[in-house]
Amino acid sequence: AQKVTQAQTEISVVEKEDVTLDCVYETRDTTYYLFWYKQPPSGELVFLIRRNSFDEQNEISGRYSWNFQKSTSSFNFTITASQVVDSAVYFCAPRDNAGNMLTFGGGTRLMVKP
Amino acid sequence: EADIYQTPRYLVIGTGKKITLECSQTMGHDKMYWYQQDPGMELHLIHYSYGVNSTEKGDLSSESTVSRIRTEHFPLTLESARPSHTSQYLCATDRGRGNEQFFGPGTRLTVL
Numbered sequence: 001a002q003k004v005t006q007a008q009t010e011i012s013v014v015e016k017e018d019v020t021l022d023c024v025y026e027t028r029d030t031t032y033y034l035f036w037y038k039q040p041p042s043g044e045l046v047f048l049i050r051r052n053s054f055d056e057q058n059e060i061s062g063r064y065s066w067n068f069q070k071s072t073s074s075f076n077f078t079i080t081a082s083q084v085v086d087s088a089v090y091f092c093a094p095r096d097n098a099g100n101m102l103t104f105g106g107g108t109r110l111m112v113k114p
Numbered sequence: 115e116a117d118i119y120q121t122p123r124y125l126v127i128g129t130g131k132k133i134t135l136e137c138s139q140t141m142g143h144d145k146m147y148w149y150q151q152d153p154g155m156e157l158h159l160i161h162y163s164y165g166v167n168s169t170e171k172g173d174l175s176s177e178s179t180v181s182r183i184r185t186e187h188f189p190l191t192l193e194s195a196r197p198s199h200t201s202q203y204l205c206a207t208d209r210g211r212g213n214e215q216f217f218g219p220g221t222r223l224t225v226l
Binding site for chain 1: 154155156158159162172173204206211213214215217218219220222
C-alpha cells in the first residue's frame with residue numbers, strides 16, 4: 001500500500017512568483033512511478049509529469065520543474081513565474097510497481113492572484 | 115491527447131433511481147478506471163478493469179457496479195441512488211504499468 005502526504009492544503013501567491021508544491025510518499029516497492037496532476041475548476045484531471053523511481057534526474061519543462069529525492073521520499077513540483085491560469089488543485093500520485101493503482105494525495109489548492 | 119468521454123456531465127436525480135454513468139475511450143487502452151471524488155478532496159479508486167470481461171473493486175468500497183463488454187466502454191451503474199452517492203465520478207484509462215492515466219471530464223452527480 002502506498003501513502004501520500006501533501007502538507008500544503010492551500011497556497012496563495014501573486015502572479016509571477018515562483019511556487020513549490022511539496023509531496024512526500026510512502027511505498028514498500030523498490031520500483032514505482034510518481035505523477036503530478038492538475039485539476040482546474042472545470043474538474044478534469046490533467047497529467048503534468050511522470051517520474052520513475054530509478055531515475056532521480058531532475059528536469060525542467062517550460063515553467064515546470066521537479067525535484068525527486070528518493071532518499072527522503074519527496075517529489076516536489078515547482079512552477080516558475082506563476083500565472084493566474086495556474087490556479088488549480090494539484091495532486092501528487094505514486095503508482096505501485098504492479099501498476100494497478102494511483103494513490104492520490106489530498107491535493108494542494110494553488111491560487112495565483114493578479 | 116487522450117480521447118475519453120463521459121456522459122452525462124451533470125446529473126441531478128431523486129433517491130431510489132437507477133442510473134448509469136457512461137465512459138468511453140477511443141485510445142484502444144485495455145486498462146480503465148473509475149474514481150470517486152468529493153469536492154476538494156482526494157480521488158479514490160472504486161473500480162478498474164484490465165480488459166474485456168475483467169472488473170475489479172478498488173480500494174474504496176462502493177455500491178456501484180461496472181461492466182466491460184467492449185474495450186471502449188466502461189459504464190458504472192447505481193441500482194438505487196442515495197444522497198450519500200452525491201460526488202464527482204471520474205473515468206480514466208492508460209496503456210498499463212508505469213504510464214500516465216488519462217482522465218475524462220467527469221460526471222457530477224447530485225442525489226436529492
